[in-house]
Amino acid sequence: MTWLLKDYSRKYSKIAHLYDIGTSVQNRKLWIMEISNNPGKHEPGEPEFKYVANMHGDEAIGREMLLHLIKYLCKNYGVNQRVTNIVDTTRIHIMPSMNPDGYEMAATFADDEWKSSRPNANGVDLNRNFPDQFFPSTNGSPQPETRAVMKWINSIPFVLSASLHSGALVANYPYDDNPSGQSVYSATPDDDVFRQLARSYSEAHPTMHLANAPWKCKEIPREHFIDGITNGAKWFSVSGGMQDFNYVHSNCFDITLELGCQKFPNASELPEYWRENKEALLSYVEQVHSGVHGFVKDEDDNPIDQARIAVANRRHDVFSARDGDFWRLLVPGSYDVTVSAKGFEQETKSCTVLSDKAAKLEFTLKKMRMREPRHQVQQDMWPRERILNNDEYGHEQEKDPNQQRDPSQYKYPT
């Protein structure tokens, strides 16, 4: 994989830029391939997107799909109009393997032994290892892989992402758990948006949305999901998952894609998986351009960083990035959007989001003439600071990894 990524970043250096966000427990690089018409930097007004795969070492399909996607985007830029348009208007970050140590174990072991390579080299399930909004960690402080991804999420203004898994066939959206710990529906304030995002994948996939999708795995009970989507907590409750972390602690909307019942298929089956997922992977990237976006500036045309973007009757705010640019994913409809920033008067504007066209809003905030009211200051705290400064995440005592939650609690870990 490393050889392929380096080769493509050299051959297609105009649009492909390879970087790493740290190393795994066993010192393997955590590679990210960036695909963009201006690689290496954030362009004001251009949304950031990410795909992450193989956080479970034994789930190889997602990793292979992302390697296919990298090759497809590189080879078709400037050739295929749709690919060219996607790459020109989106900064795409692709992480084929979040758990390279687990993958190496899976690839080395024979037959059923690979099942033990789901966690990282310390035996920790990375999709139970993120800070959770309802429960303390059940598997210790964040592992090197988890910590690297948390830092990455907080350092780039990601708008949309998905992580690729397998073991089932469904698009799964937040929340993944709820305060009761029971497996019941746990809606975010953006449930309609997440349902639209999940459906954009399942409906572009030839079988995921079907009531009776073909099922290759006799040993795994088939589950039915209406339209091929499910709320995570309704399916089975997971705490410490990555998708909830993205939504709660950053601007990024993240979902979990289960690409099929198999986890580590024969290489000969991969072209079929690519045929099934190619259109869905591209369609999902295009969703980053839905909703409302624009800039927040002051009266002298200077960008305002970390301005709060609030949509009426929707209790989830996003914040502007360094260039004052912001993106707020929404389903079609009419909205009142209020922008506030420390030291400025707040401003509200209306917009209409169409199914095939995002709304654009520009805000020019006026400086406050009087002393700021006290409540304004505290409200404008960016979640990034909360998460990085909180001792709960930074200095937690290592817990005994044997105290992990009993995996038999899960129906079938995917």
Ligand SMILES: [Zn+2]
């Ligand atoms: Zn998984």
